């Protein structure tokens with residue numbers, strides 16, 4: 001077994017349950033190239049699944065018991081019965097991502113059976129790279145291998161994972177992270193229409209690498225700030241009598257700007273302009289036009305900083321450091337929910353080392369930490385794996 005994640009899950013499984021697992025699944029994290037806070041506005045996003053994943057080794061049981069061991073959390077065990085109500089637990093938090101998906105399956109009347117599972121992963125946690133979505137999607141993908149689940153598509157699994165996070169875990173996220181994890185295509189970004197759920201793979205240019213710089217700035221108050229942004233977007237949509245900001249255009253927004261609270265106006269302007277940038281960025285990526293992609297990523301970052309107000313000074317400085325190295329030859333912006341987390345850059349392979357060296361030399365978080373740097377490849381979505 002060469003994949004380190006799989007061998008760790010297999011070892012944790014055998015230690016905890018005294019038998020060998022019979023099923024292996026994995027689901028990737030994601031990085032969003034452009035299209036931030038547009039998913040819950042029914043808009044457009046351009047993420048890709050990354051080659052950092054959550055893996056599960058499992059064995060179906062003949063009874064109604066679920067036992068889950070977390071190799072990344074000291075082999076902590078969570079155990080429950082499918083015939084009793086599945087409750088949210090205070091601790092450990094990871095257990096809720098598994099419980100929530102199982103609960104969704106039960107509520108949808110799917111023929112869930114008992115299962116032993118061991119989980120391990122290498123998606124950086126708390127960095128905005130969707131480690132939790134990858135866990136939820138991996139659990140969904142695991143149960144989807146059982147008889148009676150054949151009709152579930154990758155989008156169904158993504159929506160079940162999102163429903164679990166919304167209703168069980170209590171995070172009011174959109175659908176981008178789960179769709180990216182469930183539907184990723186190796187070597188491609190995904191142009192996702194978060195309303196129609198259409199997913200269009202866009203090839204990554206051969207000459208470009210994806211770099212992720214984790215600022216190691218803790219994303220404080222991220223949930224409450226995220227929810228406030230959502231409410232402001234919903235306020236703007238209600239004002240215009242439309243289902244979501246996806247349905248607003250710039251001409252209408254400009255003509256009726258004076259009707260809106262200035263903060264709500266800025267939030268709406270970010271979403272409307274960001275949707276346009278996503279479409280243009282997908283075209284630029286498909287054409288291998290890194291200069292145009294760079295302009296769009298810069299405009300996206302400025303919009304997140306000035307209109308949506310979700311960047312922080314350390315992130316702005318990290319973006320400037322990378323931009324200084326890549327100039328017009330690629331793009332860089334904050335990625336994910338905001339208030340810290342990661343910066344993503346699409347850069348020619350030839351500039352990877354220079355960008356890394358500049359950030360290693362120049363960047364420190366407010367509490368003195370260097371950035372953690374990843375070079376990743378757009379990866380395939382969740383699936384079964386043969387060890």
Ligand code: GAF
Nearest residue numbers: 036037173174175176336337
């Ligand atoms: C988080 C959410 F989970 C996503 O749904 C999305 O809204 C993103 O923030 C911002 O684009 O990752």
